[in-house]
Amino acid sequence: xxxxxxxxxxxxxxxxxxxxxxxxxxxxxxxxxxxxxxxxxxxxxxxxxxxxxxxxxxxxxxxxxxxxxxxxxxxxxxxxxxxxxxxxxxxxxxxxxxxxxxxxxxxxxxxxxxxxxxxxxxxxxxxxxxxxxxxxxxxxxxxxxxxxxxxxxxxxxxxxxxxxxxxxxxxxxxxxxxxxxxxxxxxxxxxxxxxxxxxxxxxxxxxxxxxxxxxxxxxxxxxxxxxxxxxxxxxxxxxxxxxxxxxxxxxxxxxxxxxxxxxxxxxxxxxxxxxxxxxxxxxxxxxxxxxxxxxxxxxxxxxxxxxxxxxxxxxxxxxxxxxxxxx
Numbered sequence: 001x002x003x004x005x006x007x008x009x010x011x012x013x014x015x016x017x018x019x020x021x022x023x024x025x026x027x028x029x030x031x032x033x034x035x036x037x038x039x040x041x042x043x044x045x046x047x048x049x050x051x052x053x054x055x056x057x058x059x060x061x062x063x064x065x066x067x068x069x070x071x072x073x074x075x076x077x078x079x080x081x082x083x084x085x086x087x088x089x090x091x092x093x094x095x096x097x098x099x100x101x102x103x104x105x106x107x108x109x110x111x112x113x114x115x116x117x118x119x120x121x122x123x124x125x126x127x128x129x130x131x132x133x134x135x136x137x138x139x140x141x142x143x144x145x146x147x148x149x150x151x152x153x154x155x156x157x158x159x160x161x162x163x164x165x166x167x168x169x170x171x172x173x174x175x176x177x178x179x180x181x182x183x184x185x186x187x188x189x190x191x192x193x194x195x196x197x198x199x200x201x202x203x204x205x206x207x208x209x210x211x212x213x214x215x216x217x218x219x220x221x222x223x224x225x226x227x228x229x230x231x232x233x234x235x236x237x238x239x240x241x242x243x244x245x246x247x248x249x250x251x252x253x254x255x256x257x258x259x260x261x262x263x264x265x266x267x268x269x270x271x272x273x274x275x276x277x278x279x280x281x282x283x284x285x286x287x288x289x290x291x292x293x294x295x296x297x298x299x300x301x302x303x304x305x306x307x308x309x310x311x312x313x314x315x316x317x318x319x320x321x322x323x324x325x326x327x
Contacts, residue, residue: 102122
């Protein structure tokens with residue numbers, strides 16, 4: 001009788017996510033939680049890559065969340081491009097790029113963010129990454145038929161900055177791990193990622209864990225940032241999604257004359273949502289998502305002075321619309 005993978009995978013997921021959540025953020029390394037790991041799920045050798053090129057456009061809006069004595073509105077348009085190239089039956093490569101603008105509008109909080117940053121804060125992020133996977137071995141039925149092990153790797157460069165401060169926000173990331181796959185049922189990735197800032201140096205290590213588990217023909221569970229997403233096919237061209245995850249993003253700020261220090265802005269929160277993804281054509285998909293941001297904290301921190309402003313926002317609603325082109 002073959003041993004069950006379910007309890008072991010669940011335990012590994014919990015341990016790694018808790019470890020990643022508990023690890024500290026370095027003020028000198030602007031990042032998002034996904035910067036040091038893979039876009040989406042890692043590519044696996046031998047997978048169907050008929051949609052070799054994907055273009056993703058979308059906008060997230062979180063209007064008028066209560067913040068201190070005032071409120072904050074957040075809008076983030078983004079663009080992503082990804083291409084996957086199967087070199088042969090053992091090798092697969094993937095190149096990805098992303099760009100986004102995060103627009104914060106602070107209102108009626110005289111002793112908070114407007115006093116230090118101004119009422120309007122425009123932040124920018126770009127990232128380029130090269131990912132690869134190499135099938136190490138296809139083994140006999142240890143746990144199931146059609147299983148294989150692969151080596152997974154990723155290298156990326158990114159910047160998260162304000163105004164003309166592109167260079168201070170530049171960082172490099174890398175990840176290395178192993179992947180286990182049961183064909184058409186299960187894909188698991190496990191390893192370690194490293195992130196560093198070109199300006200301040202330092203290494204920020206974190207574990208990574210990725211999972212895609214097809215529980216039935218219609219129901220799939222997968223990792224999403226530092227959380228999980230359930231996907232259920234209610235019809236051949238319509239999918240329902242439920243997501244719960246933690247998100248943390250930070251940006252290097254330009255110098256302020258009132259503060260003699262290098263500043264970093266951070267937005268950390270829990271995100272819970274429900275969404276629909278519809279296939280409008282073989283090459284076009286539309287995704288609509290609505291949900292809540294909870295346990296949200298915005299903070300400005302100096303490398304030397306520590307926390308300068310910190311505010312906890314009340315739970316608030318957000319909306320997300322995405323269009324994905326697959327070629």
